Amino acid sequence: MAKKKELSFEEAMSQLENIVTQLERADIPLEEALQQFQKGIELSQYCKNTLENAEKTVTTLINSDNTTSEMTPLN
Amino acid sequence: MSEQSYLSVSALSKYLSKKFDVDPYLKKVFVKGEISNVNNRRQGTQYFNLKDETSIISVISFKRLPFELEEGMQVLIIGSVKLSAQYGNYKLFVDQIEKAGEGLLFQRFNELKDKLQKEGLFDLPKKTIPTFPKHIAIITSQSGAVIHDIQTTVLRRFPIVQLDIYPTIVQGKESANSIITNLNRIVDSQVPYDTVIIARGGGSIEDLWSFNEESVVRAIVGCPYPIISSIGHETDTTLSDFVSDKRASTPTAAAEIATPVLNDIQKHLVQLQHRLETTTRTKLKQSMTRYQHVEQSYIFLQPERLYDSYIKKHEQYYQQLTQYGIQFIKDRLQYVEKLNMSLNMNSPMQRVDNERAKLTYYYEQLLTRQQTYYKQQEKAFDLLVQKLDLLSPLKNMARGYSIVLKDNRVMNSVTQLAVKDSIQIEMSDGTVTAQIQQIEEKNR
Numbered sequence: 058m059a060k061k062k063e064l065s066f067e068e069a070m071s072q073l074e075n076i077v078t079q080l081e082r083a084d085i086p087l088e089e090a091l092q093q094f095q096k097g098i099e100l101s102q103y104c105k106n107t108l109e110n111a112e113k114t115v116t117t118l119i120n121s122d123n124t125t126s127e128m129t130p131l132n
Numbered sequence: 133m134s135e136q137s138y139l140s141v142s143a144l145s146k147y148l149s150k151k152f153d154v155d156p157y158l159k160k161v162f163v164k165g166e167i168s169n170v171n172n173r174r175q176g177t178q179y180f181n182l183k184d185e186t187s188i189i190s191v192i193s194f195k196r197l198p199f200e201l202e203e204g205m206q207v208l209i210i211g212s213v214k215l216s217a218q219y220g221n222y223k224l225f226v227d228q229i230e231k232a233g234e235g236l237l238f239q240r241f242n243e244l245k246d247k248l249q250k251e252g253l254f255d256l257p258k259k260t261i262p263t264f265p266k267h268i269a270i271i272t273s274q275s276g277a278v279i280h281d282i283q284t285t286v287l288r289r290f291p292i293v294q295l296d297i298y299p300t301i302v303q304g305k306e307s308a309n310s311i312i313t314n315l316n317r318i319v320d321s322q323v324p325y326d327t328v329i330i331a332r333g334g335g336s337i338e339d340l341w342s343f344n345e346e347s348v349v350r351a352i353v354g355c356p357y358p359i360i361s362s363i364g365h366e367t368d369t370t371l372s373d374f375v376s377d378k379r380a381s382t383p384t385a386a387a388e389i390a391t392p393v394l395n396d397i398q399k400h401l402v403q404l405q406h407r408l409e410t411t412t413r414t415k416l417k418q419s420m421t422r423y424q425h426v427e428q429s430y431i432f433l434q435p436e437r438l439y440d441s442y443i444k445k446h447e448q449y450y451q452q453l454t455q456y457g458i459q460f461i462k463d464r465l466q467y468v469e470k471l472n473m474s475l476n477m478n479s480p481m482q483r484v485d486n487e488r489a490k491l492t493y494y495y496e497q498l499l500t501r502q503q504t505y506y507k508q509q510e511k512a513f514d515l516l517v518q519k520l521d522l523l524s525p526l527k528n529m530a531r532g533y534s535i536v537l538k539d540n541r542v543m544n545s546v547t548q549l550a551v552k553d554s555i556q557i558e559m560s561d562g563t564v565t566a567q568i569q570q571i572e573e574k575n576r
Binding site: 065066067070073074076077080081087090091094097098101104105108111112113114115116117118119120121123128 | 262263266274283286287290291292293294295296298313397407408409412415416419
């Protein structure tokens with residue numbers, strides 16, 4: 058389960074959605090359901106962490122000479 | 133030359149003005165050109181310029197125009213050219229105006245559009261815009277409202293994405309090159325961009341023209357990243373829009389397409405986790421309930437009840453069978469009884485008795501009749517005997533009569549006899565044999 062790090066956010070989200078809908082809909086065996094539940098919780102945690110750890114938006118100007126400068130939003 | 137030889141400005145202007153007025157060609161000229169610099173109408177008077185690649189002429193119309201003038205529109209005008217003596221300029225006065233089908237730029241636009249369409253460039257599969265981008269590249273002018281709109285929209289919705297702005301010339305001759313260069317820089321960049329936004333504010337078809345350049349269109353097609361385009365106003369369409377993976381009506385809309393709403397995702401995530409827990413809890417509960425249900429089943433509590441239904445059924449069948457048996461026997465008995473009665477009713481003994489009575493009756497009758505008959509016969513016989521006795525020849529013979537017989541046959545005529553015949557004479561007290569001696573026949 059530690060290999061989840063390679064997942065993209067989208068993949069993690071859609072996997073989580075799949076697990077939830079599957080659990081809600083299908084009559085899957087209890088053991089499997091519990092396994093899915095554990096996996097779902099891990100995915101959910103992963104997504105939450107990804108969002109929380111994401112850096113705040115920075116707008117960068119990439120000039121033609123490839124120098125960069127930060128650009129603050131106009132107000 | 134003496135000073136008097138010099139013309140006043142107004143005199144020259146008047147002269148020129150006259151020249152214009154009398155010129156037969158200038159009274160009715162046919163001019164075609166592209167509209168530019170449309171000014172707002174002032175009290176029903178419309179001012180604008182008509183131009184081509186190299187020249188420009190002011191136009192004035194006092195009439196109400198049959199359509200709304202737009203920048204870049206190709207028109208055909210019939211009118212007169214007049215010189216204003218006051219300002220020393222000339223103007224085209226509109227008599228009639230009509231659209232020249234499609235302007236030159238529109239024509240080029242359509243030709244290129246047809247060409248690229250035939251090539252299938254517009255039918256290429258569209259790339260999906262990533263739902264959760266980390267890096268977005270933006271091709272737009274460094275100044276202006278466009279970048280501001282995109283920035284604020286992204287900050288409002290998804291403030292955890294990196295925006296890289298590639299300042300680009302979006303109008304004029306250098307525009308096409310600038311766009312292509314920046315697209316290449318984006319592709320060559322180390323940053324793995326999720327989405328590219330190409331944006332520009334509104335303008336005339338001329339202003340937007342670089343986005344209709346074939347080289348730009350091909351550069352967009354060649355870009356491996358999904359591209360959202362927002363070029364001009366919603367009503368403007370450029371060929372770049374056709375080949376983009378998504379077209380947005382405004383820069384704000386482009387930013388909305390490019391980013392999700394972080395709050396929504398977080399809410400969704402919380403919801404998902406909640407649903408995950410709820411559904412699992414429900415599943416566990418259901419399993420528990422099922423287990424308890426099974427545990428409390430009567431099979432475990434009173435296993436003998438397993439047979440109850442069979443016993444009941446057996447009893448029922450047995451009763452049914454017995455009932456059927458009894459009924460069957462009853463039916464048979466009834467039938468036999470019925471037959472018996474019928475037999476008795478049809479018994480021949482009565483007839484035998486009847487016949488016997490008849491027989492007795494007849495027998496008695498027979499006896500009675502027989503005796504009567506005998507008595508009658510006896511009486512008749514006695515009577516006959518008396519009669520016979522009365523008629524008996526013996527009495528006659530006793531009175532002297534005899535019977536003559538010949539060969540034991542009674543003779544009652546002389547013709548039966550001949551002389552010398554032997555005859556017997558029967559008398560009452562015996563028989564005499566005699567011989568005929570003489571025959572005398574009496575005449576009758």
